[in-house]
Every structure is written in structure tokens, then in C-alpha cells.
Amino acid sequence: MSRPKHEVAEVIERFGERFIEIHQPNGYQLRVLGALSKCRTSALGGHKYRCDHCGSDQISYNSCRNRHCPKCQGSNQTFWVEDRINNAYPVSHYHIVFTVPEALHGICMLDSKWFYNHLFTAVWDTLRSFGYSHYGAESGAICVLHTWGQNLSLHPHIHCIVPSLGYTLRGKMKHIGKQRKYLYPITQLSKKFQGKFMAEIKGQLLKSEILSQYRSSIKKAWSTPWVVHCEPSLGKVEHVVGYLGQYIHRVAISNHRIVEVNNQQVRFILKDNRDQGKVKTTTLTGEEFLRRFCLHILPSGFVKIRYYGIYSTRFRTTILNVKQKMTIKPKETSIERIFRLMGIDVRQCPCCKVGHLVPVATVPRIRPPPVQVHLVTY
Secondary structure, eight states, X not given: OOOOSOOHHHHHHHHHHHHHHHHOOOHHHXXXXXXXXXXXXXXXXXXXXXXXXXXXXXXXXXXXXXXXXXXXXXXXXXXXXXXHHHTSOXXXXXXXXXXXXXXXXXXXXXXXXXXXXXXXXXXXXXXXXXXXXXXXXXXXXXEEEEXXXXXSOEEEEEEEEEESEEEETTXXXXXXXXXXXXXXXXXXXXXXXXXXXXXXXXXXXXXXXXXXXXXXXXXXXXXXXXXXXXXXXXXXXXXXXXXXXXXXXXXXOOGGGEEEEOSSEEXXXXXXXXXXXXXXXXXXXXXXXXXXXXXXXXXXXOOOEEEEETTSGGGHHHHHHHHTOOOOOOOOOHHXXXXXXHOOOTTBOTTTSSSBEEEXXXXXXXXXXXXXXXXXXX
């Protein structure tokens, strides 16, 4: 893939100070923005390499490794897909997406960590109860939280991979969903999910003594049709994991979607799902772009990929037994694994394309000037 013309880091550098002045983000958001702006720059240090064929020198700066960084997720996504395929049940899987209505977005902003935790709980409670009521078995799920829409607006939803397999009360594995296009009835699934999540929301607001302030939002959420999207079985596990793998390590926006950054605005590409998925462009001010981007910075330590039921850690030995993959594979370095899975040799010299880069020196970090300290601890 070609190198993008513009990056999120460029937007942060250009509009960051004005954004902080207007919107006053919290300290954790500031640290994330700071990490993204320094990713693969001299500020983080790096290594000097020399080609063993042509003798040219190259400097490679360190990455920030932040999970919100558009430049640090490619290899993580590829590794995750391979690991999930190697540790998945050899049965068909279903892709189910749970979405909350816009009326609850204001409540989400009160305490996003609580909101997302209980969103996960409501999703799994719904899937688990349907597994028992329809098939008499505990099913499983791999659930991934996404919080954004194409225009960077708040749009919390959870993608789920659900296997056509369950664990019965007799302690045996049982195939579920045979000869069914959809694993569960969509309308019933939506109603159950709505009831469970709204009960949690109302209970929390009542506990915080602010229920009266959000009665209109609660009423609107009850009257709005809740969307649970369920796709037919995608067949082999390689297909469904590969498909969902596209969603796993995405961030709110990739650098390749940014087409222009000027002194006032940021223009980027989006797919308009309300207009048959047509590709369009939209423009935001730099400050508004960063405000929306910060909506999708997850709370510190928050786990956005979760494993439930027969995909939880207590069933890991069962997975290995079912797949009969008890052989021990030789360990690989990250460089070797990237080459095997992605066909990219990061050690190849970009000048001669023949030799390999050999590390010859370490490039130290550049300390930021003291005047920036107050921004980090704001």
C-alpha cells in the first residue's frame, strides 16, 4: 500500500493547541494524542541500519505502539487473525452486530467505561440466554467493540463471532444452528438485548440520582427500533475470522482516508451507508476533527476484545482437543512472522532491494522542551 499523503499526526500537530484550548480534553486523551504525534519520529528515538550489500545507511524511528494509532495496527491485525484461526473450533460461525440507538449517546458520554462494560455484559447475557433457550447449551462468542461511524461520530456497536457449537449441561459439545440460515430470530434477539441493556442504564441513572434528567432520552430509546444485524453462516472458520479480522484493530480513521489538510479544515473519505455505500468526502474543521477523534479514545486499561462461553480461557484445552493441534510450533520473531504472513521483508534495503539492513547504532530519544510539560499533565 502506498504511503498516505496526510496523517492523523499532521492534524494533531497543526490543530492540537487550538483543540486543547477550546475543548479541554482529559489527561489520558492528551497522552494518546501526544504518542500519536510522535510515532515514528525522532522524538521516540530509533536505530541506524546499514545495508550489507550497498553500504547505504537508513534510520528507522520507533513506533508509539498505541492501540489508537493508525500506523501501528497492521501487523497486530494479521497476527490476531492467525492466532484466532489456530484456536477456533472447526465449525461454521455467525457474524452478529449489536448497536445502541443515538438517544443513548449522551448517557454514554457520562461514563464511557461503565457504558461499554455493561454493553458487553448485555450482549453476552443475551447470546448466552438464547443458547440455552433455543439449543439447551452454552454457546460462545468473540466480541469486539467499535465506537465510531464513517464520519467519526459516536456510534457504539459490538461485532460478535458466534460458533455453531455449544456446551451442554451434561458436559458435552453439541452442534447448534443446523439447517438454519440465522442462528437466532433477529426480532426476539433485538427485544431481549434492548430489555437487558435498558434495565442496566436505568438502574445506573437511578443509583446516581440523575434519572429525571435523562427521562426523555430513556423514553426515546425505548421507542426506537434497536438494530441487531445477523448474517448467515460464513462457512469455514478461516472465512469468518478473516472477515472479522478487518474490524479488530481498526482505529477511528486510517491515514489513507485523509485526502487534504489545510490551515482550517480536514477533508476525508467516507462510505455513506444511507446512500447504497457510495464513497464520498466530507470536511470538518481541524478542532472538530480532533474532538470527534477523541470520542473514540477508549478509557485507560479498557479491554475491547472479549471472549465468552466456549471461547473463554477455561475452554482453551477443549479447543485444542477438538482441533487436535497439540504439536508445538517453533518460535518466530516478529520480523519472521511478518514476512511469512504479509510477504514483507522489513530487513530488505530500500535502496538496492538486494541486501539486508544490519543495525549499527541506536538513535536516542529527543527530549521535548520543558514548555510542553503542562500540556501532558493538563
